[in-house]
Amino acid sequence: MKKIDKGIGKSALQLVLANSDEIEEAETHMKDSDFIYCLGKTGSMELQKVVSAIETAAKRNAVIDEELYREMHALYHAILEALEGVTRGQVSLGDVMRTVGLRFSVVRGRPYENEAEGEWIAVALYGTIGAPIRGLEHETTGLGINHI
Amino acid sequence: MKKIDKGIGKSALQLVLANSDEIEEAETHMKDSDFIYCLGKTGSMELQKVVSAIETAAKRNAVIDEELYREMHALYHAILEALEGVTRGQVSLGDVMRTVGLRFSVVRGRPYENEAEGEWIAVALYGTIGAPIRGLEHETTGLGINHI
Amino acid sequence: MKKIDKGIGKSALQLVLANSDEIEEAETHMKDSDFIYCLGKTGSMELQKVVSAIETAAKRNAVIDEELYREMHALYHAILEALEGVTRGQVSLGDVMRTVGLRFSVVRGRPYENEAEGEWIAVALYGTIGAPIRGLEHETTGLGINHI
Amino acid sequence: MKKIDKGIGKSALQLVLANSDEIEEAETHMKDSDFIYCLGKTGSMELQKVVSAIETAAKRNAVIDEELYREMHALYHAILEALEGVTRGQVSLGDVMRTVGLRFSVVRGRPYENEAEGEWIAVALYGTIGAPIRGLEHETTGLGINHI
Amino acid sequence: MKKIDKGIGKSALQLVLANSDEIEEAETHMKDSDFIYCLGKTGSMELQKVVSAIETAAKRNAVIDEELYREMHALYHAILEALEGVTRGQVSLGDVMRTVGLRFSVVRGRPYENEAEGEWIAVALYGTIGAPIRGLEHETTGLGINHI
Amino acid sequence: MKKIDKGIGKSALQLVLANSDEIEEAETHMKDSDFIYCLGKTGSMELQKVVSAIETAAKRNAVIDEELYREMHALYHAILEALEGVTRGQVSLGDVMRTVGLRFSVVRGRPYENEAEGEWIAVALYGTIGAPIRGLEHETTGLGINHI
Ligand SMILES: [Mg+2]
Ligand SMILES: [Mg+2]
Ligand SMILES: [Mg+2]
Ligand SMILES: [Mg+2]
Ligand SMILES: [Mg+2]
Ligand SMILES: [Mg+2]
Numbered sequence: 112m113k114k115i116d117k118g119i120g121k122s123a124l125q126l127v128l129a130n131s132d133e134i135e136e137a138e139t140h141m142k143d144s145d146f147i148y149c150l151g152k153t154g155s156m157e158l159q160k161v162v163s164a165i166e167t168a169a170k171r172n173a174v175i176d177e178e179l180y181r182e183m184h185a186l187y188h189a190i191l192e193a194l195e196g197v198t199r200g201q202v203s204l205g206d207v208m209r210t211v212g213l214r215f216s217v218v219r220g221r222p223y224e225n226e227a228e229g230e231w232i233a234v235a236l237y238g239t240i241g242a243p244i245r246g247l248e249h250e251t252t253g254l255g256i257n258h259i
Numbered sequence: 260m261k262k263i264d265k266g267i268g269k270s271a272l273q274l275v276l277a278n279s280d281e282i283e284e285a286e287t288h289m290k291d292s293d294f295i296y297c298l299g300k301t302g303s304m305e306l307q308k309v310v311s312a313i314e315t316a317a318k319r320n321a322v323i324d325e326e327l328y329r330e331m332h333a334l335y336h337a338i339l340e341a342l343e344g345v346t347r348g349q350v351s352l353g354d355v356m357r358t359v360g361l362r363f364s365v366v367r368g369r370p371y372e373n374e375a376e377g378e379w380i381a382v383a384l385y386g387t388i389g390a391p392i393r394g395l396e397h398e399t400t401g402l403g404i405n406h407i
Numbered sequence: 408m409k410k411i412d413k414g415i416g417k418s419a420l421q422l423v424l425a426n427s428d429e430i431e432e433a434e435t436h437m438k439d440s441d442f443i444y445c446l447g448k449t450g451s452m453e454l455q456k457v458v459s460a461i462e463t464a465a466k467r468n469a470v471i472d473e474e475l476y477r478e479m480h481a482l483y484h485a486i487l488e489a490l491e492g493v494t495r496g497q498v499s500l501g502d503v504m505r506t507v508g509l510r511f512s513v514v515r516g517r518p519y520e521n522e523a524e525g526e527w528i529a530v531a532l533y534g535t536i537g538a539p540i541r542g543l544e545h546e547t548t549g550l551g552i553n554h555i
Numbered sequence: 556m557k558k559i560d561k562g563i564g565k566s567a568l569q570l571v572l573a574n575s576d577e578i579e580e581a582e583t584h585m586k587d588s589d590f591i592y593c594l595g596k597t598g599s600m601e602l603q604k605v606v607s608a609i610e611t612a613a614k615r616n617a618v619i620d621e622e623l624y625r626e627m628h629a630l631y632h633a634i635l636e637a638l639e640g641v642t643r644g645q646v647s648l649g650d651v652m653r654t655v656g657l658r659f660s661v662v663r664g665r666p667y668e669n670e671a672e673g674e675w676i677a678v679a680l681y682g683t684i685g686a687p688i689r690g691l692e693h694e695t696t697g698l699g700i701n702h703i
Numbered sequence: 704m705k706k707i708d709k710g711i712g713k714s715a716l717q718l719v720l721a722n723s724d725e726i727e728e729a730e731t732h733m734k735d736s737d738f739i740y741c742l743g744k745t746g747s748m749e750l751q752k753v754v755s756a757i758e759t760a761a762k763r764n765a766v767i768d769e770e771l772y773r774e775m776h777a778l779y780h781a782i783l784e785a786l787e788g789v790t791r792g793q794v795s796l797g798d799v800m801r802t803v804g805l806r807f808s809v810v811r812g813r814p815y816e817n818e819a820e821g822e823w824i825a826v827a828l829y830g831t832i833g834a835p836i837r838g839l840e841h842e843t844t845g846l847g848i849n850h851i
Numbered sequence: 852m853k854k855i856d857k858g859i860g861k862s863a864l865q866l867v868l869a870n871s872d873e874i875e876e877a878e879t880h881m882k883d884s885d886f887i888y889c890l891g892k893t894g895s896m897e898l899q900k901v902v903s904a905i906e907t908a909a910k911r912n913a914v915i916d917e918e919l920y921r922e923m924h925a926l927y928h929a930i931l932e933a934l935e936g937v938t939r940g941q942v943s944l945g946d947v948m949r950t951v952g953l954r955f956s957v958v959r960g961r962p963y964e965n966e967a968e969g970e971w972i973a974v975a976l977y978g979t980i981g982a983p984i985r986g987l988e989h990e991t992t993g994l995g996i997n998h999i
């Protein structure tokens with residue numbers, strides 16, 4: 112049994128919360144851990160584009176294997192759960208006249224000491240949500256976690 | 260117009276994400292800012308107790324004025340929005356056989372440069388959610404923001 | 408084909424919105440129409456008691472026939488739809504630390520000119536929702552309509 | 556402390572419920588009160604257009620100040636809450652093959668005797684919802700209330 | 704009072720679950736019963752097309768009378784309830800980057816022994832839901848029942 | 852690559868739909884497949900008891916390993932998804948004055964030809980939902996599927 116330094120969810124959240132000064136340290140910390148991850152940005156009034164941007168980044172960075180449905184399924188539900196936190200009630204954006212600008216991270220690894228618990232995935236989102244007018248927005252966050 | 264150092268939501272999230280080594284720095288940072296805040300813990304299978312613990316802490320620490328309904332209303336909706344992120348789909352705990360152990364923060368202040376935007380409130384939650392059996396749980400987070 | 412004076416939903420809403428001066432006129436108006444109705448009050452932190460109070464009043468006043476499931480089913484879904492308007496997001500009260508004080512009406516009749524459209528039912532709710540502390544509350548309403 | 560004649564929510568509802576005979580009286584009543592308001596109509600299968608029509612009317616009639624995000628935020632959440640009552644379950648229209656024809660009102664003022672409670676906003680909706688075929692529709696209503 | 708052989712919901716489900724070997728038997732069974740029904744297929748990322756395909760089939764096969772709103776209303780709510788089972792949380796498809804391939808059945812008849820319970824309608828759905836990439840999908844089902 | 856005879860979801864649904872004449876054949880069919888499963892009944896106004904009955908049966912029949920959170924997590928989310936189909940809108944029972952009588956099945960196995968897709972779990976529910984009065988109820992179903 113290994114010692115778990117920090118949760119997979121907290122790791123994912125700290126990546127999206129890090130500002131430009133902190134991001135290097137956060138990334139170094141991740142590289143020293145057993146977690147693999149990717150980090151990106153997306154902004155849209157179309158929820159579909161947000162889902163797609165996260166899926167594409169996770170595939171391109173080999174955080175998940177796009178050939179395996181079980182991995183895509185695990186990621187997909189983690190994304191949807193993170194979007195519940197971002198949208199807080201109705202998982203929709205443009206339909207209810209709002210837009211998001213988000214940083215996202217996808218982290219994969221073994222967060223439990225018991226090796227048999229296997230791999231899990233965390234999707235963290237942080238950014239702004241609001242009217243499609245600059246400045247009419249407030250912060251928002253979301254975290255989805257799934258076994259993979 | 261003052262310079263805003265960090266968002267009210269990010270500040271609230273960093274308070275609940277801080278571990279025992281980091282909390283002192285996080286609290287010092289808050290005390291240097293113009294934000295007021297409180298920090299606490301709550302754990303229950305009853306959502307009602309979670310809502311109540313946050314409301315009570317915010318009142319006792321004078322983050323909100325319990326005599327004014329507009330302040331209680333702002334806090335209440337921020338709590339509910341944060342719980343959407345924690346519960347991701349159905350705002351219920353024991354009814355669907357799950358329990359939470361959460362750290363919470365409530366932060367109040369002026370997050371926009373334009374003074375006319377007035378005061379806002381952020382409620383951040385971070386902890387675990389899962390079956391009512393120790394260890395059968397994963398991380399969860401939520402953030403609610405409202406004008407006050 | 409008869410001339411429909413006023414919608415069944417509007418009739419139900421006006422009954423719950425009428426103050427003590429207006430209620431007599433509203434009831435007279437209903438008695439002159441082809442609609443049958445009942446009117447009542449309920450207040451609780453338990454949603455179950457709200458549902459039950461409306462069902463009981465509708466049975467006792469013979470607005471619906473409790474022996475027929477199709478009538479109870481029509482009423483039940485109309486109540487649930489009205490509660491969506493009252494609770495606006497999560498159909499729960501005490502679980503999320505809030506309480507309601509409501510006037511309710513159940514109206515039954517033929518709101519469409521075409522007789523073949525048969526009977527419909529409307530459930531209207533109006534009152535207050537808020538913290539379980541007097542005064543910390545605002546108004547709320549809901550309307551559910553179903554064929555019977 | 557002033558005497559509150561009628562709730563801000565009831566005032567908003569009565570404006571959208573008034574028929575052509577009653578509207579003049581309802582508007583006169585509003586003008587005699589301390590509330591400011593606007594009134595309009597919107598019909599669409601696109602929820603976005605409904606939200607937009609209400610926001611635009613509230614801005615143009617100076618019921619809210621579009622320069623201030625706190626005001627737009629208060630209005631936005633009141634609109635969403637009102638739409639929960641209209642849609643009763645899933646805040647969507649065309650996606651689930653239905654359309655609305657609605658009258659809306661936005662009322663702003665001080666509904667509590669205690670002046671410190673400040674200004675609040677009410678959004679009321681009343682009209683029809685149904686299939687995109689004339690006549691295949693029933694009434695619907697919604698009310699959202701927020702501090703401003 | 705007649706003897707009810709099988710529930711209207713179970714009948715509807717068995718029609719959509721039947722494979723090519725079983726469908727003839729299932730249809731024969733339906734023709735021997737007092738239920739009328741239709742059966743079809745639909746696949747889309749647009750929920751609107753799914754709703755529309757079911758409504759159109761039910762009209763064309765005279766399972767419901769499209770001239771009567773009460774029948775269309777009964778069918779519509781049964782479809783929406785069935786879609787809750789298919790989508791499990793947010794009634795949306797393409798907006799959250801997923802697609803469905805479904806068989807559907809609409810069954811109409813008298814499922815209760817008491818003749819006064821009248822006619823009811825059942826909508827059953829069975830098929831796959833998943834990413835818009837062949838194979839990245841799992842099974843899904845839904846059942847909606849309403850009085851007509 | 853093996854030939855998949857029938858989906859894991861369809862298998863789970865047919866187990867709960869089988870009447871007393873059909874259950875033996877359905878169970879024989881399952882025993883000939885590579886799927887493992889359990890079957891049970893539960894009835895309650897408390898959703899918690901429904902969740903608990905399914906979890907307990909799955910553990911006792913060794914369909915899942917209760918020592919592993921990843922297995923419990925997979926099962927839990929499959930149960931919640933199945934309950935969305937049963938409750939169709941608000942995942943609650945007694946709170947909205949209704950009760951269920953359900954048969955449930957939990958099926959585990961490899962439903963995809965590609966062995967790398969690994970094991971999946973299906974939870975199927977079928978029975979009645981309605982008022983807590985005998986006979987005032989209609990059929991309901993739900994299916995949840997997850998990778999394990
Ligand atoms: Mg989970
Ligand atoms: Mg907001
Ligand atoms: Mg309807
Ligand atoms: Mg409120
Ligand atoms: Mg029903
Ligand atoms: Mg899935």
